[in-house]
Amino acid sequence: MTSKPPHRGGSKGGSRPPGPGGKPGGRGARPGGAGKPRFGSGARPERARTGPRTSALEAAQRAARIRGDDGAERAPWERGDTAADAPPARPPRSRTAKPPAAGPSGSRPASRRAEEGGARRAPSREPAPTEGPTRRQQRAAASATLASGVQTLTVEADEAGMRIDRFLTARFPQLPFARVQSIVRKGELRVDGKRAKPNDRLEPGMNVRVPPLKLDQPTERPRNTAREAGDAEFLRALILYEDADMMVLNKPFGLAVQGGSGTVRHVDGLLEALTGPDGQKPRLVHRLDKDTAGCLIVAKTRLAAATLAKSFRSRAARKIYWALTAGVPRVRQGRVSTYLAKEEPTDADARMRVAKHGEEGASHALTYYAMVDQVAQKLSWLSFKPVTGRTHQLRAHAAHIGHPIVGDPKYFSVENWELPGGIQNRLHLLARRIVIPHPRTGQPIDVTAPLPPHMAQSWNLLGFDATRYDPIVDAPEA
Numbered sequence: 001m002t003s004k005p006p007h008r009g010g011s012k013g014g015s016r017p018p019g020p021g022g023k024p025g026g027r028g029a030r031p032g033g034a035g036k037p038r039f040g041s042g043a044r045p046e047r048a049r050t051g052p053r054t055s056a057l058e059a060a061q062r063a064a065r066i067r068g069d070d071g072a073e074r075a076p077w078e079r080g081d082t083a084a085d086a087p088p089a090r091p092p093r094s095r096t097a098k099p100p101a102a103g104p105s106g107s108r109p110a111s112r113r114a115e116e117g118g119a120r121r122a123p124s125r126e127p128a129p130t131e132g133p134t135r136r137q138q139r140a141a142a143s144a145t146l147a148s149g150v151q152t153l154t155v156e157a158d159e160a161g162m163r164i165d166r167f168l169t170a171r172f173p174q175l176p177f178a179r180v181q182s183i184v185r186k187g188e189l190r191v192d193g194k195r196a197k198p199n200d201r202l203e204p205g206m207n208v209r210v211p212p213l214k215l216d217q218p219t220e221r222p223r224n225t226a227r228e229a230g231d232a233e234f235l236r237a238l239i240l241y242e243d244a245d246m247m248v249l250n251k252p253f254g255l256a257v258q259g260g261s262g263t264v265r266h267v268d269g270l271l272e273a274l275t276g277p278d279g280q281k282p283r284l285v286h287r288l289d290k291d292t293a294g295c296l297i298v299a300k301t302r303l304a305a306a307t308l309a310k311s312f313r314s315r316a317a318r319k320i321y322w323a324l325t326a327g328v329p330r331v332r333q334g335r336v337s338t339y340l341a342k343e344e345p346t347d348a349d350a351r352m353r354v355a356k357h358g359e360e361g362a363s364h365a366l367t368y369y370a371m372v373d374q375v376a377q378k379l380s381w382l383s384f385k386p387v388t389g390r391t392h393q394l395r396a397h398a399a400h401i402g403h404p405i406v407g408d409p410k411y412f413s414v415e416n417w418e419l420p421g422g423i424q425n426r427l428h429l430l431a432r433r434i435v436i437p438h439p440r441t442g443q444p445i446d447v448t449a450p451l452p453p454h455m456a457q458s459w460n461l462l463g464f465d466a467t468r469y470d471p472i473v474d475a476p477e478a
Contacts, residue, residue: 155206158303161310164191165198167208169258169268170283170302175213176259183211231273240295241447245304245439247282248447251296253426253454257287260349271298286312289392291407293452294321294431299439307439312389317436320472321384321394322372322451324428324458325403326414328380333370333471336397340365340390351410352396365390367397368475375462379406379420383432383472394429405429406458422461424454 299305355362
């Protein structure tokens, strides 16, 4: 017996084809299976049911058209595309519309390509523009820089390890040292955006912000050819040792090493007269007090200055000082180890005092001393070997052990003490000898300075023999 074929009309009495398990078609029937369509009276064409009918791109474009945005003409992730470069807009498809045909190039929509098994490649994304100052802000910043005179300097490789105050002095030789210290002390100078101290060390690549220096103003002492010739002759008469990289001067008593308040004539300024044909001015490597005579090292090149400065910092340099002191120490050879700090932190030439460990501004100072000779238990010829190099270190240490240096206006405070006749009231302190590795060869350079006139007079008066053996040579090095 044969059954009737299924009814193809749209009447209510039509039966549905059986689904799986013999049940009438409905919830259990497959949407793509054979049988009567669920909606409408006409037959629908078969369509692959492997993915969504509408892609994300089409949905975004349709939503943009409703908002009236130009996003209908481009993909939402392509921010830099123009209307000409954007893909053409496509009308929304109805539920009964056929799939879109291939375009002129034979390609199909990205969503369909993905459905057909191909991996969809994301469109090229241009980097987002970097946010920065506007043109107006840039012009304002440039105008402020021109008006203020602020400049930023980059530390070079051959300036590594330089103190910040010496860095400024080397870059701006015409700038007085007192002005350099004032700039640093007031916080006007910044290193990588941070406030700096005078003894801070620089490393290559650091940025140093320098305030307006007003270097175009006339100096107090205008230079001329005749004066420079005289200065050059004066300095050459002081040379104890010289080669292509460095020289050692015998600095006289009373000549300042660097400029300061009211100081016009100083070694740093006189070195302008020795500027070489290549334009390089000799540079100071270390300092001596104005009233201290003796060995002063000067570098002829920037590289030599940096190398010699490292020798001082690493304590590879050996220094010996001679002094005439009041009284005779009970311990003929000894060691003085204290912490020193300025009594007035804002004063560059302030008196140093013995401080406690950990106190703000206090630095450790170590000195070895030995008594070479003495006279009448009243005066002593002391030899010092400083291990550290603090300001006024020997003068403060001599006063600390109760034997201040004769002629010292800052630290000599012995009561009821009279200067012996024939001895001048001048600081009796001499940088007698220095041994330092050569900046290029590394071989030790050993230089000795003679007694200055006022100390030579005192040595002759007291019967001291300057050629006598100095026991400080055997003192420890650290």
